[in-house]
Amino acid sequence: MNPFGNSLYWRVLISFCAANLLALALGIFLTQRFIEFTTAVEINWSALAQGADQAYESGGATALTEWSLQQRREGIEATLYENGQALSPIRMPMSVVGSLQTWLDEKRDVVLQPWPNLYLAVQQVRGSDGQVRQLVALSRTHSRLRQGTRQTIFLAIQGGLSLLFIGLVGWWVARSVAKPVEAISRATRRMAAGELSARVEAPGRRAPEELHQLAGDFDAMAERIEALVAHDRSVLQDLSHELRSPLARLHLILDLAQRSATPDEAARYFLQAEQEIGRLDSMTGEMLALSRLEGGIPGMSREPVDVASLLRECVRRAGVEAQARGITFHLASDATAVVSGNELLLERAFDNLIGNAIKFSPEGGQVELVTHASAGKVEVSIRDNGPGVPETEISSLFRPLFRGSNASRADGHGLGLAIVQRVVKAHGGDIHAQNGEEAGLVIRLQLPLAPAGTA
16 A cells, blocks of 8 residues: 555644644744743843954954854854944844944943844943954843753753644544544444444544545445345245245145056156256256356456347347247347457346247237447347336346246246346446336346457
8 A cells, every 4th residue: 555645644744744843833932932031141241342352353353253153153143343344244134234323423332122122232342452342232132041051942842842742633643543443343343243234324524534435435345245145035035935835836746646546647747746846956056046146257257259149149049939939039239249258148148138028028029139339338128019017016127036917927936137137247237127118128238348459
């Protein structure tokens, strides 16, 4: 999993970076305020002037510049003036520059506060050479702190604020993650205890998007499992019911065969028993096929299949059965429509659909089959001209072992359309049924075409 593509990762990373930046900014601000409002050593402006003059006399402008830099590190901007000219560079606000010459011309020691939190000192100093110079010094406070003390205070405030903000961010992230995780955990425990209706539902508005997605995936999985279990229970109940009737008939037939007075009479009962066994075998085979299709089609079993050609072949094979009932086919198909799938399964699905259309069409009727490929899909529609299906039963047509009110018109176990639906789903397609505008039942299925070059 790429952490850079994960919004939760970015959320945590940005939160911690923002907390540290905020702690740094507040640390600088509070340190500065602390320095300004906690005086440790009162600035001796006169001694400062003496120090500047000694530095200048010992090393000239270069030594004075180094002395100014040292004072700057302690929060004081200072230099010497001689005849109204600065002997080394000094930084000061423009408002101070405009009034400085006036204060220099007064030729006296002054300490002013022209702006809040800004002190200006002008000090007269006479050098050993007899020259009078003037110290000009600016400070945001009238006191100074040692450099080591300043750094210690800054690091202490910085560390404290970092711990505070990181703790707050950690608590916020843990809270936003722990609540949805607990909700998912509760739902998992309920599922494990057999409560298949358990859902995560709302993991919390402030939950990260990934946990919302995980909760949604869990709910989808739980819904799928519940549906599968309900389906299996329903199929088991229906299968038990469907098996009970032929088994009861088989038991009765065998009992009658044992009581037969003549061999011919017993032979008739045995023939009926053989037919019942055949029906049971057919039903069991179809149930096994349906069960296998639930797992989809393995990738190795796929191959290019021309749907139009396969449908024509299925129609040709069904011709004998249709001819016996006087039913004609009307087939309209595109030249080719190749899908990636299993030819045997698709052939079985088409055989079931065509067989159903033949069974429910009246004698002398017509079955229409159309294939059309467009927009990456091929649509196959099969229409009979039988009685159709009551609208209330259409949604149940593809349910295993469902036999509607028209079931008495034809033999079957109610598994054919269920198998067709599983085949279509296994090929990534979709299937629908509806009554025709005039008569009959229309079943339409769509299958995705194979990528170009597959055929």
